[in-house]
Amino acid sequence: MTTDFALFLSEQMLMTALIIAAPVLTVALVVGLLISIFQVMTQIQEMTLTFVPKIIAIVGVLFLFGHWMLSTLTGYASELIRSIPSLL
Numbered sequence: 001m002t003t004d005f006a007l008f009l010s011e012q013m014l015m016t017a018l019i020i021a022a023p024v025l026t027v028a029l030v031v032g033l034l035i036s037i038f039q040v041m042t043q044i045q046e047m048t049l050t051f052v053p054k055i056i057a058i059v060g061v062l063f064l065f066g067h068w069m070l071s072t073l074t075g076y077a078s079e080l081i082r083s084i085p086s087l088l
Contacts, residue, residue, distance in 0.1 A: 001087050009080070016076045023065045024058055031057045 035050050062069075 005087075012076070016072065020069050020072055023061050023069075027057050027061045028054055 031054050032050060035053055039045060039049065
């Protein structure tokens with residue numbers, strides 16, 4: 001295995017992880033921002049107020065995008081496993 005191929009595998013792994021995590025992180029960011037704006041407007045500084053809506057939103061995203069996320073991850077893993085003979 002060459003250094004270039006190792007860098008290619010690392011880049012591919014990081015891009016796959018970023019693509020898989022993007023929907024969950026984006027929804028958590030947007031919901032957190034909306035709740036923070038709501039807290040500033042109403043001056044309610046309850047710490048637990050942020051957690052429940054975020055958890056509900058993240059579970060919803062996982063239900064919506066879970067199949068796609070899993071198929072992307074299994075596609076990457078199967079491609080990586082298929083490339084093992086060329087590494088030896």
